[in-house]
Amino acid sequence: MFVLCTWGGRNVTVDEKLNDHAFFATGQHYALFDELRASSPVHWTTSPDQRGYWSIFRHADVKTILNEPALFSSEREGVAPVVDDEMAAIVDEAWGLGQNIAFIDPPRHAPIRKVMAEPFLPNALASSEERTRKLIAGIFDDIPANGEIDLVSDLAVRIPMAVICDLLELPEADWEDMLDWGKMAIGGTDPEYQRGTAAETISFGFRKLFEYGMRRSSERRGCPMSDPLSLLANARVNGEPLTPKLVAYNTVQFILAGFETTRNAFSGGVLALLEHPTQLALLREDPKRLRLAAEEIVRWSDPVISLMRVATADTELGGTRIREGERVMLWFPSANRDPDVFERPYDFDITRHPNLHLGFGAGPHFCLGGPLAKMEIRLALEQLFERYDGIEITGEVERVQSNFVGGLKHLPVRLKPHVMSSA
Ligand code: HEM
16 A cells, blocks of 8 residues: 655655656655655555566665675666666666676676776775876866856766766767766756657667767777776686677766766765855864765765666565565665664764765675775865865755756855965
8 A cells, every 4th residue: 555645736655756756856755765764664666667666775675685696686677777668678778788797697797897896996096196186176277267156067077077087098078978978878867858758868878878988999909008998898708808899888887887976976965065064164174084074975965866676586675575576676865864874864974984875885786986986076075175265055956857866966156265365
């Protein structure tokens, strides 16, 4: 039986809300998750494709599923929350089931991950920190003198784009195209980004990115360079070269994972600091706090809202029977506010330690770019504080309509530079 609530002037079921991308732009999902985590932590949810799925709300259950890739597959139907027929029809070609690292199950997953992981390990990143700092400073240099910007499109989107393109050695001339395709591929459920239906938009964005990935990665074949794309294009796994398609799908994964999530974390983090001035003051007072703050920003901003898995055998979770072939939807904003794990989960606390959030996932698919993303957030905040005294919100804050990868779409602000003392 469904619980009825009022939303948009009419009665809707809880399940309709969970399937409604617009609902997630309201920020009201946190209250709904609190209710469901307590009353129905493994919740059968009806869906437009009539198949239904299990919604998973507790931190412990989400973690269990992420740590059991043989029992909960990423490859069968993918990890994006696809619960309608039109989306299901495009998912394989768009994402590359069995080709994109995030959509490959063990045992094939580990050796491919090994090839991709090396340039993202903390040691490799530490040596590139100064270069990344300069790159990010370059983005801040472009801010107009009056300081009036949309913090999302002018900073939050451009910073990770600059960093991932520098790492992958992709030209700046390609940024605008990639940003457009990325918005369509990941944010195609939001009317602002749509060209046709959501599925048509997502399919178009991914197709363009895939063609781009094919072109750029084929140029690297046979080149003895050490950037992640060249390493991937020239790798051998079990003695065999990787197919051009697999290399292209993972080029797309690097690009999209590199900027679509980090933009949400950074912009969400700035908004959180503006809404919690005591925390902002703490951070300005001692920038050494930036490392812990970056972690809390990821917990708080929930760049990934949900991920899906498919059960490969009958099993049980929290006393609920899950059958082979059924889908489970992992709701990260719920896991990351679970009071069983987080003391005062609704306090944004930049000193929180330990911080056991699942924002970067867990288990074998744990985010490859986590250390890079946290470094970007830290360096970008460092620039913001060094250059500006205050930030004022000047217009409407808008969130992307998505229950998959979500966050801010617009954050209009005025940045106020430090006043130079004449003494
Ligand atoms: C704040 C920013 C980020 C967040 C919140 C985030 C989140 C995630 C999550 C939750 C997963 C797990 C997916 C799953 O279990 O199905 C993941 C995987 C992944 N992420 Fe990130 N990510 C971020 C930034 C990045 C960056 C900067 C990169 C750089 C390329 C990256 C690359 C990847 C890759 C390649 C995977 C797939 C790993 C695998 O399947 O083994 N991510 N990310």
